[in-house]
Amino acid sequence: MTFERLEEIKKLLNEYNYQYYVLDNPTVSDQEYDRLMQELQSIEMAHPEWITADSPSQRVGGQVLDSFTKVTHQRMMLSLGNIFNEDELREFDDRIRETYPNVEYVCELKIDGLAVSLVYADGHLDYGATRGDGTVGEDITHNVKTIKSIPLTIDYDGDFEVRGEIYMPKKSFNELNRQREEAGEALFANPRNAAAGSVRQLDSTIAAKRGLDAFLYMVPTAAEVGCTTHKEALDYIKKLGFKTNPMTRVCQNIQEVWAFILEMTEKRQTLPYEIDGIVIKVNNLEYQERLGYTAKVPKWAIAYKFPAEEVVTKLKDIIFT
Numbered sequence: 001m002t003f004e005r006l007e008e009i010k011k012l013l014n015e016y017n018y019q020y021y022v023l024d025n026p027t028v029s030d031q032e033y034d035r036l037m038q039e040l041q042s043i044e045m046a047h048p049e050w051i052t053a054d055s056p057s058q059r060v061g062g063q064v065l066d067s068f069t070k071v072t073h074q075r076m077m078l079s080l081g082n083i084f085n086e087d088e089l090r091e092f093d094d095r096i097r098e099t100y101p102n103v104e105y106v107c108e109l110k111i112d113g114l115a116v117s118l119v120y121a122d123g124h125l126d127y128g129a130t131r132g133d134g135t136v137g138e139d140i141t142h143n144v145k146t147i148k149s150i151p152l153t154i155d156y157d158g159d160f161e162v163r164g165e166i167y168m169p170k171k172s173f174n175e176l177n178r179q180r181e182e183a184g185e186a187l188f189a190n191p192r193n194a195a196a197g198s199v200r201q202l203d204s205t206i207a208a209k210r211g212l213d214a215f216l217y218m219v220p221t222a223a224e225v226g227c228t229t230h231k232e233a234l235d236y237i238k239k240l241g242f243k244t245n246p247m248t249r250v251c252q253n254i255q256e257v258w259a260f261i262l263e264m265t266e267k268r269q270t271l272p273y274e275i276d277g278i279v280i281k282v283n284n285l286e287y288q289e290r291l292g293y294t295a296k297v298p299k300w301a302i303a304y305k306f307p308a309e310e311v312v313t314k315l316k317d318i319i320f321t
């Protein structure tokens with residue numbers, strides 16, 4: 001009876017997590033969620049041998065490491081070349097269209113967070129790692145598990161890697177700095193620094209309280225799982241239960257890309273998270289493969305960066321770590 005009840009509660013809580021944190025569409029009250037979590041934790045307290053790595057109770061942290069171990073990425077985690085205006089955007093398009101006259105693009109918001117690689121083995125989260133220098137990153141699995149929109153299990157046998165950006169929503173950032181100001185601690189300068197500082201905590205209980213989130217935007221083995229375009233890869237991971245950004249748009253030509261850039265420049269301040277540009281990617285995966293890379297950046301993707309904002313600093317905003 002109790003073991004079955006434990007399995008039933010885990011299924012319920014993982015489903016509620018998915019609805020609340022991935023779909024942003026909760027179907028139960030916080031009270032009902034908390035009641036179930038309490039029941040789960042009391043059963044696990046009575047039967048610690050029944051605790052599994054994918055139990056929702058693992059989301060609250062509690063693991064304290066004494067140092068970070070290193071992880072070597074199976075495929076390099078690339079960065080992006082930057083462009084800053086419409087002319088440079090046209091040059092990017094001209095260069096690609098020489099080879100692929102019918103190229104279409106996928107435009108994504110450039111989330112201002114830190115890149116993460118999530119590796120699953122037989123449907124369970126095996127580890128999460130920072131980008132590091134692109135080849136070797138830090139194992140931050142204990143903190144990744146506290147990000148409730150990141151699934152601890154997926155319906156996929158074998159090895160599977162997905163990459164994205166961990167970020168701190170503006171609401172979490174403002175609340176964190178309010179608490180730090182009250183405690184007389186140094187403030188974080190921006191959500192990106194706060195997110196980086198949070199995932200670098202050795203004590204995952206701290207990360208669990210930072211209100212971190214993540215958008216996933218890259219499947220290194222997309223072609224191997226039958227996708228022919230980047231958009232299909234994004235739809236594929238969404239079906240697996242990953243959180244992808246809803247503003248992503250397929251553009252048939254560079255005029256549509258520029259229209260998207262202008263539209264997002266307008267909407268930027270209204271978003272619940274910070275972005276520092278727009279990432280434009282060739283949609284066709286075969287074209288990506290053929291266009292290849294330079295030293296560390298793809299030739300098939302570019303980041304349009306917004307002009308630096310008028311930085312109006314109040315005294316307190318410049319007191320930061």
Ligand SMILES: NC(=O)c1c(N)nc(OC2CCCC2)nc1O[C@@H]1CCC[C@@H]1O
Binds near residue numbers: 108
């Ligand atoms: N920050 C982002 O929102 C973002 C994105 N939407 N898409 C990519 O695509 C990767 C895939 C190949 C090269 C870059 N990268 C992003 O951020 C990169 C990761 C590392 C440096 C940039 O922040």
